[in-house]
Amino acid sequence: MPSDSTLTCTTKGEWLELAPAGSWTTGRSAALEDSVAAAMPQVSTARKISVNMAGVRELDTLGAWLLERLVRRGPRKPEVQIIGLPDRYRGLLDQVKRVNLQSAEPPANKNKLLAIFESIGQSSFALSTEVITFLEMLAAVSFAIARLLSRPWHFRLISAVNHVYRVGWQSIPIMLLITFLIGCIIAQQGIFHFRKFGADAYVVDMVGILVLRELGVLIVAIMMAGRSGSAYTAELGSMKMREEIDALRMMGFDPVEVLILPRIVALIVALPILAFLGSMAALFGGGLVAWLYGDMNPEIFIARLREAVSVTHFEVGMIKAPFMALVIGVVACGEGLRVKGSAASLGLQTTNSVVKSIFLVIVLDGVFAIFFASIGM
Amino acid sequence: MISTHPDVVIRVRDLVVGFGDQVVLDQLSLDVLRGEVLGLVGASGGGKTVLLRAIIGLIPKRQGQIEVMGVDRDTASHEQIRALERRWGILFQQGALFSSLTVRENIQFPMRENLDLSQSTMDELANAKLEMVGLRSSDGMKFPAELSGGMTKRAALARALALDPEILFLDEPTSGLDPISAGEFDTLIKTLQQTLGFTVFMVTHDLYSLHVECDRIAVLADGKIVAIGPLDEVTESDHPWVNSYFQGKRARLLTRATN
Numbered sequence: 014m015p016s017d018s019t020l021t022c023t024t025k026g027e028w029l030e031l032a033p034a035g036s037w038t039t040g041r042s043a044a045l046e047d048s049v050a051a052a053m054p055q056v057s058t059a060r061k062i063s064v065n066m067a068g069v070r071e072l073d074t075l076g077a078w079l080l081e082r083l084v085r086r087g088p089r090k091p092e093v094q095i096i097g098l099p100d101r102y103r104g105l106l107d108q109v110k111r112v113n114l115q116s117a118e119p120p121a122n123k124n125k126l127l128a129i130f131e132s133i134g135q136s137s138f139a140l141s142t143e144v145i146t147f148l149e150m151l152a153a154v155s156f157a158i159a160r161l162l163s164r165p166w167h168f169r170l171i172s173a174v175n176h177v178y179r180v181g182w183q184s185i186p187i188m189l190l191i192t193f194l195i196g197c198i199i200a201q202q203g204i205f206h207f208r209k210f211g212a213d214a215y216v217v218d219m220v221g222i223l224v225l226r227e228l229g230v231l232i233v234a235i236m237m238a239g240r241s242g243s244a245y246t247a248e249l250g251s252m253k254m255r256e257e258i259d260a261l262r263m264m265g266f267d268p269v270e271v272l273i274l275p276r277i278v279a280l281i282v283a284l285p286i287l288a289f290l291g292s293m294a295a296l297f298g299g300g301l302v303a304w305l306y307g308d309m310n311p312e313i314f315i316a317r318l319r320e321a322v323s324v325t326h327f328e329v330g331m332i333k334a335p336f337m338a339l340v341i342g343v344v345a346c347g348e349g350l351r352v353k354g355s356a357a358s359l360g361l362q363t364t365n366s367v368v369k370s371i372f373l374v375i376v377l378d379g380v381f382a383i384f385f386a387s388i389g390m
Numbered sequence: 391m392i393s394t395h396p397d398v399v400i401r402v403r404d405l406v407v408g409f410g411d412q413v414v415l416d417q418l419s420l421d422v423l424r425g426e427v428l429g430l431v432g433a434s435g436g437g438k439t440v441l442l443r444a445i446i447g448l449i450p451k452r453q454g455q456i457e458v459m460g461v462d463r464d465t466a467s468h469e470q471i472r473a474l475e476r477r478w479g480i481l482f483q484q485g486a487l488f489s490s491l492t493v494r495e496n497i498q499f500p501m502r503e504n505l506d507l508s509q510s511t512m513d514e515l516a517n518a519k520l521e522m523v524g525l526r527s528s529d530g531m532k533f534p535a536e537l538s539g540g541m542t543k544r545a546a547l548a549r550a551l552a553l554d555p556e557i558l559f560l561d562e563p564t565s566g567l568d569p570i571s572a573g574e575f576d577t578l579i580k581t582l583q584q585t586l587g588f589t590v591f592m593v594t595h596d597l598y599s600l601h602v603e604c605d606r607i608a609v610l611a612d613g614k615i616v617a618i619g620p621l622d623e624v625t626e627s628d629h630p631w632v633n634s635y636f637q638g639k640r641a642r643l644l645t646r647a648t649n
Binding site for chain 2 (some may be wrong): 113
């Protein structure tokens with residue numbers, strides 16, 4: 014084991030002799046830092062410093078730097094002589110003499126009030142970038158569609174079908190399960206509370222209208238944003254990190270046409286189908302609970318449902334689906350292309366993608382609600 | 391128990407490493423001496439990186455013994471292995487800098503985990519390492535994604551040197567650099583090696599690196615070390631792969647150029 018690392022300071026006339034001894038290596042970092050700090054007061058008053066290195070058995074960058082720093086902290090330009098230095102450490106001491114010569118610039122001292130304004134300004138700016146990213150991606154997709162209209166055989170049909178399979182077909186089980194459970198819960202809550210004033214039968218109206226107009230498509234869209242939107246962002250982001258997207262562009266392909274459009278088209282195709290299936294599953298769940306928990310015969314449930322809902326309710330729900338799919342796709346792909354080199358950035362953009370697309374889906378739902386109300390649907 | 395010569399820092403005996411049916415290293419033995427720069431050459435896909443990764447314990451071995459600074463992973467305790475890992479530094483082929491930390495934080499990462507130092511000393515030490523590998527201390531604020539290839543290698547070297555290792559493992563340190571940067575990097579490693587006195591185990595393809603840097607060269611072919619020694623001795627070897635490697639067109643051009 015290395016012996017103790019010590020630093021002895023003795024005054025010999027006008028010379029202050031520093032005698033480091035033992036092992037001055039990273040292994041003894043804490044002890045070294047302490048003993049150097051302890052010697053500091055004496056060094057800062059000394060005129061002439063002599064460093065006797067004869068007792069040092071091991072020396073590395075840390076030890077050499079601590080000694081160098083100690084000597085530098087002395088009064089301005091002290092006379093320094095180094096004695097007893099083994100040849101093998103000469104290069105190292107010379108090396109550390111050359112480092113850390115420029116003092117690091119001190120962190121700028123900011124006015125607190127200014128800092129607040131600065132952060133407000135930066136977040137507003139960041140918000141505008143978010144909006145611009147969305148609009149840019151929307152524009153890029155529109156242009157790609159416009160170009161494809163003149164030569165439709167360039168559309169990547171196989172890729173789009175593959176994505177429909179991934180985001181549509183493969184997500185059917187989980188979508189059905191979740192919407193089914195939501196339907197069950199709404200029906201159960203409705204029956205439980207409506208029963209107090211004898212209005213059990215109206216639970217059918219509530220389940221039917223709520224599911225067909227709002228919940229079916231909304232739940233499915235939110236699930237899509239979490240399941241498929243995040244996957245799109247991560248895929249495109251890691252392709253961006255590995256310069257695959259640049260390679261594609263340099264080969265004369267348009268990344269929007271090759272990668273992004275098939276993905277967005279797949280979402281636009283899959284989301285309405287899933288929303289339809291999800292709504293049916295929710296109605297089935299509602300009917301099942303009405304039968305088992307509310308003692309309502311399935312025939313009665315279906316008959317009441319036929320009276321309560323019209324095809325308008327169904328249309329209102331389904332019209333929203335492709336628009337929500339477009340928003341999810343555009344946000345997910347736009348965020349994917351914003352990924353920079355680091356792993357943390359990939360995580361950040363994926364989170365952003367999911368949060369933003371869920372937010373926009375809900376906002377869009379609200380906008381549609383106002384629109385349909387004003388045209389009387 | 392293997393006899394331990396004081397000057398042998400890495401001792402490999404009858405090492406067998408394979409994946410599935412494929413045997414990559416077959417009964418390989420190798421000694422690396424303290425304070426030397428050993429260059430390991432061999433065909434692409436011949437197992438050079440596998441040997442390096444087996445020595446540092448990233449790839450499990452099938453048979454044989456590996457002893458680094460007297461520590462054999464098979465018999466050592468967890469603490470001994472941890473202590474051993476603090477005494478070596480590794481420069482991975484792609485640098486392997488942590489992308490979410492700045493260069494300075496990358497260098498300080500091993501210090502923070504292993505040493506008991508104040509933040510200001512760590513900052514100064516990190517600056518010292520940066521300047522020693524030829525970067526500016528302002529480069530310390532950058533993220534790895536903002537560095538060029540050469541700077542990435544230098545920053546990764548600074549991180550490998552963070553704890554003043556006794557052995558430095560280099561996996562193709564000059565690959566992907568232009569000849570001038572590669573030459574500078576070779577000189578840098580040699581200078582640091584002389585200053586700090588560590589042992590270098592280097593996997594390389596770069597004939598120039600072998601010429602200027604290495605004290606000894608080991609040639610890996612058919613899963614074994616077929617020749618080892620100073621460059622002139624190895625060149626004399628009559629193994630066919632060694633011959634074609636050192637007598638090939640590129641090698642002859644370089645020898646002519648350096649003479």
